[in-house]
Each structure stands twice: as structure tokens, then as C-alpha cells.
Amino acid sequence: MAVTLTPTITYKRLIAAGNNEIWYEDINMAAGEMVELTAANGDIDTSDQLQMFEAYQKVFIVNGSNLKVADFSNAKITTDNIGSHPPDKGNILTGGTSGAKMVVDFCTSLSGAAAIYGYRTTDATFTNGETVTGTDDDGNSISFTLNANETAPPHWYDWTPYGNDTNSYGSMPEKAYLGCLYRGRCVLSGNPNYPYQWYMSRQANPWDWLYTANDAQAPVAGGNSDAGKIGDIIRCLIPYKDDYLIFGCANSIWVLRGDPCEGGSIDEVDRTIGIFGSQSWCFDNVGSLYFWGTGGIYRLPVGFGPIEHISSLYMPKLVDDEAPDPSTHRVLMAYDRQRNGILICITKLSDGTNSNYWYDLKTGGFYPESYPTECGAYSLLYYDALDKDYRDLLVGCKDGYIRKFDESAKDDDSGPSDTAISSYATLSIIKLTEEDDKEGKITSLTFELAGGASGSDFSDTDGLSYEIHVGDDAETVLEKIRNGDTAFASGTLTGPGRTNRIRTRARGAYLGLKLYNSTASQTWAINRITGQVIKGGKIK
Numbered sequence: 001m002a003v004t005l006t007p008t009i010t011y012k013r014l015i016a017a018g019n020n021e022i023w024y025e026d027i028n029m030a031a032g033e034m035v036e037l038t039a040a041n042g043d044i045d046t047s048d049q050l051q052m053f054e055a056y057q058k059v060f061i062v063n064g065s066n067l068k069v070a071d072f073s074n075a076k077i078t079t080d081n082i083g084s085h086p087p088d089k090g091n092i093l094t095g096g097t098s099g100a101k102m103v104v105d106f107c108t109s110l111s112g113a114a115a116i117y118g119y120r121t122t123d124a125t126f127t128n129g130e131t132v133t134g135t136d137d138d139g140n141s142i143s144f145t146l147n148a149n150e151t152a153p154p155h156w157y158d159w160t161p162y163g164n165d166t167n168s169y170g171s172m173p174e175k176a177y178l179g180c181l182y183r184g185r186c187v188l189s190g191n192p193n194y195p196y197q198w199y200m201s202r203q204a205n206p207w208d209w210l211y212t213a214n215d216a217q218a219p220v221a222g223g224n225s226d227a228g229k230i231g232d233i234i235r236c237l238i239p240y241k242d243d244y245l246i247f248g249c250a251n252s253i254w255v256l257r258g259d260p261c262e263g264g265s266i267d268e269v270d271r272t273i274g275i276f277g278s279q280s281w282c283f284d285n286v287g288s289l290y291f292w293g294t295g296g297i298y299r300l301p302v303g304f305g306p307i308e309h310i311s312s313l314y315m316p317k318l319v320d321d322e323a324p325d326p327s328t329h330r331v332l333m334a335y336d337r338q339r340n341g342i343l344i345c346i347t348k349l350s351d352g353t354n355s356n357y358w359y360d361l362k363t364g365g366f367y368p369e370s371y372p373t374e375c376g377a378y379s380l381l382y383y384d385a386l387d388k389d390y391r392d393l394l395v396g397c398k399d400g401y402i403r404k405f406d407e408s409a410k411d412d413d414s415g416p417s418d419t420a421i422s423s424y425a426t427l428s429i430i431k432l433t434e435e436d437d438k439e440g441k442i443t444s445l446t447f448e449l450a451g452g453a454s455g456s457d458f459s460d461t462d463g464l465s466y467e468i469h470v471g472d473d474a475e476t477v478l479e480k481i482r483n484g485d486t487a488f489a490s491g492t493l494t495g496p497g498r499t500n501r502i503r504t505r506a507r508g509a510y511l512g513l514k515l516y517n518s519t520a521s522q523t524w525a526i527n528r529i530t531g532q533v534i535k536g537g538k539i540k
Contacts, residue, residue, distance in 0.1 A: 014383060015059050015070065018400045020046050022061075022070060024154065037070060039156035044068065049190075051278055055181040055206060060159060062179035062188065067159040067172060074105050074117040076151045077126045082107070082114040085140040089162060089205065093118065093142065097130035100150070104134075106207055110163035117155065126150035162207035170210035170219060173199055178278055182239040183259050185219075189234045189247075190278075196223045196231035198247065200260065216262040224254035224266055235326075236278045238289065248275030248291065255304070270307055273298060276324065279379070280331040282342060284361065290342050292331045295319060297344065297359065297366075310359075314366050322346050322355055334380035336393045339405075343393065345377035352376030352398030372414035374399040410521045424516035426481055427529070429474040432511055434535050441507045441534040442468075450525035451496030462522035463494040466515050470508030477512040487514075 014025040014034070022040035025033070044050060044063050051062045057073035077093075087093060087104045093116070094101050102118040109115075126132065128149045134142040161169035176199075177190030186206045189198040202208035203217035211219050224247050225231035232249035239245045247254040251274040258264035274294045275281060281291035287302035296311035296318040311318050324331050324346050332345040342359040352373035357366050371377070379396035392404045399415055411418035432440025445468075451460030467487035471477040479485075489504045517524045 014381075014394075015052060015054075016396060016402060017044060017046060017050060017052065017061075018396070020044055022156070024070070024072075037154055037156055040068070040070065043156070049177045049278070051177065051179050053180050053186075055186060058206075060179060060186060060206065062176050062190075064175045064177060067176065069155075069157055069159045071117060071155040071157070072153050073119065074153060074155065075102060075120040075126070076115055076117050076153075076155050077102070077132065077146055078113070078115045078148050079132075079144045080113050080147050081144060082109065082111065082116075083142065083144045085136050085138075085142050086110040086114065086163065087116065087134055087142050088137040089207065091134050091136055091142065093132050093134040095124070095126045095130050095132055095146075098124045098127045100124040100126045102126070107163045108157065108160075110165050114163075115157070117157075120150070159206070161209050162205075168210065169208050170212075172209050173197075178234065178237050180237040180239050180245075182237075182245045182256075183242045187237055187239075187245065189237060195233040196225070196249075198222060198224075198234060198237075203259070216259070218261050220260045222260065222266075224249065224252075224268075232274075236275050236281060238281055240283065240287065240289075246289070248281065250274045251294065253300075269300070269304065273307060276331045277326055280333055282333040282335045284335050284342070285337065285340075290333060290335075290359075292333060292344065297357075310364075311366065330378060332377055332380045334382060334393060337382055338392060343380060345380065345395075347376040347378060347398070349378070372412055372419045374401075374415045375403060375412065410523050418520070420518060420520035421523075422516070422518040423524070424514055426478075427513045427515070429477050430511045430513075430533075431474070431509065432470075432507075432533055432535065433509055439507050439509055441505060442511055443503065443505055443532045443534060445502045445504060445513075445529060445531045447493055447499045447502075447529050448527040449493060449496045449499070450527050460496040461525045462517065462519070463492060464515050464517045464524040464526070465492045466490060466513065468504060468506055469512040469514070470506050470510065471512075472509050474510045477508075477510045481512050481514050 016023045020042050022037040023034045024037060026035060044061060044066055048064050052059050059070040061068035086107060089104055091104045092101060093104060099122065101121045103121060104116060104118040106117045107114055126146060128146055131143060131145050136142055161172060173188055173191040175191050176188040178188065180187050184203045186201040187198060191197060199221045200219060202219045209219050211221050213219060223231035232252045234247050234249050236248035237245065238248060245256045252271050253269040253273060253275065254266055255269050256264055256266050276292040281289060283289055289300040291298055295309060296315060299308045299310050328348060328350065330347050330349055334343050336343055340361050344357040344359065345354060346356065347354045354371055354376040356369040356371065358369060359366050374397060376398040377395050378398060381394045383392060383394050385391050395403045397403055403413060411420055432442065449461045468489040469477050469480045470488050471480060488506050491502065493499055515526065
């Protein structure tokens, strides 16, 4: 797996998974470098569905039957015999020789050989052969001998109940493909045997899944349905801070407000709209939720107003045209804070072929895009670095690289080479006559390309080509442009500034104008287009 990180990462850790490996960026590393968490090599299956979420300075891996932890905060000590009174979570352990102290977080076993993970509170470190002591929750004395020196993070281990003790700490689902953190609880779902079920750990304790406990922070499992019915298949978990958790299902949407063990409530948001998958949603800067649903792109306004079908007017057949299949495609959505819009990516997992859309929040318009197959998006993440110069939307690509959008680049990076960007814009179809069943005539066009000012800090535009299409109705004109039909007239414009008047005479009821450039290492921009049209014998 090749991993390249374009922006410098500062003060935060970035986690990436690819080719059955886990990589991370350390806050103490040189900018742009990533290091493999070697213990994870071959221990996850990136050909299967995989989700990761952050909690308690750890990354929890949800990968079917592979439930793992990448631990970046705890020290680790090991023993061949943990003794008759193993430590409980939160106990303080002290090294008899080193004087090192640790607050216990997790223990892999409560008998025999065990690894203990915890936060060390001293500069001194635990050493091989020393006796470690403490007191458990029942007042019993803890005592065991270390068989190795303490090891520093990061660590990689199985995510199990504390001590792997199902009698005292319950059981986790045999498989899970969905995970998140909500109100301090680790939430799992996506068990193929119980796809309508969700599971929550004890609050502030990822290792306790004993659902029979009866207190406000107790673990809890449940479903979303009317009384007496089996719930809908859960396809995504969408937490919004500690306010609420949305369950996006195959054909419905539910919301949990508050905590399920302390006055929380589950309510139906919509019974007819489902959400495509685990990553096909995002929040914008004001808290509105955007998602790929059963009929296209939807928005759930902040405050749970009526759901809006925002793609129905412009792309009513979006779902039919794209035809994404959850078994073969991944649909991703992310809010780009730099450019104030929503990026929507539909990628075929087998080969990286893709179809993408940019939804601009300023204009309310959808703009189709496609990327080289090497750049097919498998994941999206807005990386919120503390240094504003390095905040950007990162794209995890099919070829294993992490990329970002660069406004100064004129070609797409497609691995060993660059790919020319083919871009075009179709202007609004113009009606050439004021009366139905009549024709109008365009007699000239004048283009003003961007740039050309002396001493300007902005680059001049490269050239562009144009096509003029005419027809008896607007739909015919648009179809001609989409199908690549031979234009009524076409040409190429070069250089910035105002061009000479182009005296093209085109007759029809409607006119369409396409502008484009597919040349490597070129970009284009245009300020305005003016034209002379004869309608009903009058020049306008």
C-alpha cells in the first residue's frame, strides 16, 4: 500500500486503513509522513466492510467479526500469572521496584497470562521482573510479577469485554459493521444475523456490555419499531454531538434523543425514506443533515423540520441513472468547509470507476464530476487541523493514496502520471422567440475571457472551445449537447479579454451554448457573453 499525505498534519492524528493495514500520522512526526501500525498488518479485511471511530484516545475498528482497538494513549504491561485478584478498571497499580504507577483501563484476561493497559501517571516506567501491587474494587490485594518491560503506545489488540469475562461484563455481537460514539457509549450495529438491532456499551466504558445491569449508565441493546414488530434493517449510525443519534434504515429513519437509560426516547423521523449506507451522509456547518436516500439527495434541516428532496427538481432520476448497489458500490458524502458545498461520490469498489457530484450551498446547484479510476473515492474526511493552512477535505482513493483538491493544479494526479481535466459548462437554454411556434435568430456573439489586466495577481485564462446548438424545444437542444451531436456552429477562443464579434447566424426556437476545454495543463474562465438576437423582427 502506498500512502501519501499532501497537506501537513499538525497536532492531530490521522488514521487510515488500506490493503489490510492500519497507518497513522503522529503529532511528533515530520509533516506529511505516515507510519504503519505493524501489529495490525493482515489483521483486518479491507475487502469487507470496515468502519472506524474515535473514542477515549483510541480508534475502534468495526470489521465484521474483526473487532479491534488501536490504542494511542495507554502503556502496556504483561504477566504470566495475573493472580487470584486481577485488577478492575480504574484501579491504581504500582511497580515495587520502579515506583511506576498506572490507572488500569483494560485487561485481556482475569486469570493466567494477561496484558494490562492503562494510563501511567509517573515518569518512571514498569520494568521486567518487578512485582506490581494494588487493591481491587472489593478491597482485595492485587499482586503479580511482570514478564517484560513496559511498552509504549500505540498498541493493537482485540476488542472484547473487560478481561474477556462474559459472565461479569456481558457479550458483544458476533459481527458488526457499523459503529460510532454517542453520549460516551460505544454503539454497534450491522450484525447480519440481527440487522435491526443496535448495541451500546456502558457509558464511559467500552469494555462493559452486560445488558442486565440496572442503572443510568448501564449497557443497553434495542431496536427501532412500533410495538410488537421487527424493526427495519439499520444501514448507518449518525450521531450529532451528544444531542441525538439517528438510525438510518433501509426504508425508514429513526432518532434517539437523550440517553436510552436515562429518560431518552426513540421517535420515527420518516417511514418511507431510507439511507443508502454507512457513509452516505454528512452534516453542514449549521447542523442540517444531507444524505443519499431511496429517491436521491435529501436534506433534514436542523431542528428536524420536514425532509427536503433537494435533487428531485434537477435530477429526478438520479438513483435510477446511477443505480448504485450496496454490494458493489460505495456512496460517500462530505461537507467541504473550505468551498462551502457537499461532495457526493459514487464509486464501484472493484475497479474505482466513479460518478460524483458537487452540490454548491451558495447556488443550490448540482455539478457532475468524474475522476480517474485510481482516484475513485473510498473514503472522505475533512481534516480539521489546528493550523488553518492545513485544513482540507481529504479523499482516500482506490490506489491507496490520500489526496486533496488543489485549485492551483491544472491536471489530475492519477498515480504514475497526470490526467488532463476535461471540463465543460452548458449555459441555460435560451428561448429565441417571444411567441410559441415561431423562430428567432441569433446574429452575433461576443465573449469576454477572464484575465488580461496588467500587473494583476490573478492568472490569465487559457483558451476554450464553444458549440452552438439550436432546436424546436429546450429538451431537444439539451439532448443534442448531452449526446455530443454535431453543433450548428463551433470554434475556439484564445487569450484573455474581449474577443472579436463572432457573426454566426443561427435560427431556431431555442439555443444552447456549451463551453469546454480538454487540453492538458490548461484551465479556463469567462467573465461574460453578449449576443444579438432577432425576436419578431426586433433586435435585442
